[in-house]
Amino acid sequence: MFSSLVQQIMPKFVVQRTLYEVRERHSNMYSWSALILANILVEIPYYVVLGVMTFAIFNYTVFGVRSSEDQGLVLLFFVYFYILAGTFAHMVVAPLPDATTAGRVVTILFPMMILFSSVFQTPIALPGF
Template identity: 95%
Template sequence: MVGFSFFQPGQSILGVQNAIFSVLMVCAMFSSLVQQIMPKFVVQRTLYEVRERHSNMYSWSVLILANILVEIPYHVVLGVMAFAIFNYTVFGIRSSEDQGLVLLFFVYFYILAGTFAHMVVAPLPDATTAGRVVTILFSMMILFAGVFQTPIALPGFWIFMYCVSPMTYLVGGDAVSGLLGDPIVCSHAELAVFQPPTGETCGAYMQPYLEQAAPGTLLNPDATASCSYCPLGYADQVLARSGMYYDERWRDWGLGFIYIAFNITAVFAFYYLFRLRIWGLWIEKFVKTRRQRTV
């Protein structure tokens, strides 16, 4: 749906910005995916805690690991399908490396959603409570991804959210893989039109500025009136405003494994601390109190 909503966004500055925003819109599915996974885990966890744990059929760590691993094939299939629909409608056909990296980012996105869902719901009593926590965390991640507000424009206190949000690296790596190197063709509304001095061509008038590594392109250097200047020449310049660089694309993908590993580690830690230790002690105390009152 997102791919066809932003179908062939064009090569203008606005078109490149729309393409970047389309990647962010794909990431907006994150919250919905997470909230569909959590109720399934709660059902399995409840069954284990009520029946399987007391019969020693299997360990709690097996429960968690099985729930995470069983979803990975589905995440891979979803990632491939989403890539096929989105990549060719928005980015078009690019080099094998770039298209392969976009595919890897899509697969990573779905695996991240799955592990994040388990991390949030593992210590909490139900999926409804976990859903409220997910909404808050997701809002923070998506708002500070560098698209709505560039990193330079963020207040100093909030720059850390830009650095720790997984969406920063997901959107950045995906966008540069699909857009970098594309020339910008400014629309008429994006052109800077001005008049050169009498008897002087646009090229001669703009030459000192253009020789200083000007970022844009003069479209009619031989004209003597209505000089048209496109302020940007390549999509790289639009991406750089949001801190997205092609040289960092593989780093951005590699950081995804750190987030996934953190989520998985946190699932085990949270479940052990809150469901086995703190929660278990509370249940034991509650049962003991009830027995004393009965006596």
């Protein structure tokens, strides 16, 4: 779900970046970093709504009603997932020329992100501090 969500975000950003490069970069009205920051900040409310909807559909059908702390934590995980996908998509597609190349890079980076974040490690195999 992460990879497909990221690959759906990237073509929209490429269109906005192309429009910026043609129209706004030469007039120096605002910088490149303002474009990226605005794109990320504008999408965060949508990610929150999407996270709440996904939480309502998934949590109650799979887990049922649990304690408020558990439900709040799961809701934050869902919202964080969508915010992570959006910012990851912008991070990957911003320096690359098109969405196709960025899609190939995402296909390589996502498994590496999962492998190095200790998702596949058992608790015993994790290093101690």
